Each structure stands twice: as C-alpha cells, then as structure tokens.
Amino acid sequence: MKESSAIYRVLFVNQDELFEVYARQVYQADMYGFIEIEEFVFGSRSQMLVDPGEERLKSLFGDVRRSFIPMHAIVRIDEVEKEGVSKVSEAKGQVTPFPVAPGPRKE
Numbered sequence: 001m002k003e004s005s006a007i008y009r010v011l012f013v014n015q016d017e018l019f020e021v022y023a024r025q026v027y028q029a030d031m032y033g034f035i036e037i038e039e040f041v042f043g044s045r046s047q048m049l050v051d052p053g054e055e056r057l058k059s060l061f062g063d064v065r066r067s068f069i070p071m072h073a074i075v076r077i078d079e080v081e082k083e084g085v086s087k088v089s090e091a092k093g094q095v096t097p098f099p100v101a102p103g104p105r106k107e
Helices: 052-061
Strands: 007-014 017-028 034-041 066-070 074-080 087-090
Touching: 007 034, 017 052, 017 074, 052 087
Parallel strands: none
Antiparallel strands: 007 017, 007 074, 017 034, 017 087, 034 066
16 A cells, blocks of 8 residues: 555544544644644545534534544554544543553642
C-alpha cells in the first residue's frame, strides 16, 4: 500500500465517549504528549442513508484542518485498507483508563 493512500482508524476517548474517526495523516505532534490527526475522511455524501453518529462527527471535524489529541486519550490506531463509518459511542465499560502513578501522600 502506498503511504500517500494510507488511511488510519483512530479511536480515542473524550468526555466519556469513544470516538472512531478516519484520517490520512496521523503522527506524533511537536507539542509534547499529543498525537496530531490531519485530513479527516468521511463516507461519501451521495449515500441515501444518513448515519446520525457520522453526521455529528462531520459537524465536529468537517472544518478542522488538524486536531491534537492527548496521547493518554488514544485507545488504538490502525492502518486500514479503506475508511469505515465514523462513529461516537459510550465509553463506559469499554475502555480501561491508562494507569497513573499515585501522587504524593497527604498527611
């Protein structure tokens, strides 16, 4: 597969919701601790059926040129053959948060 035609499926958590988006460019950002996502890919607008979840993501990310997602919010990044349906689902019970070192003891 050519690198220019690669499509990535990115799953990340935001406010108790699991976002699944497709993009052509995904890489570590210059901003420490963030993953940069560019060139979002959505299904064709010529489809007869309208998926409300994908329409919500189109309204959120349709005009976004580049998005910075905190590394700890990323669940998974896959390189796929073709884009699927972008969606938002409830994250409760599906995603385990990344372990965090305990802070200093308060006495």
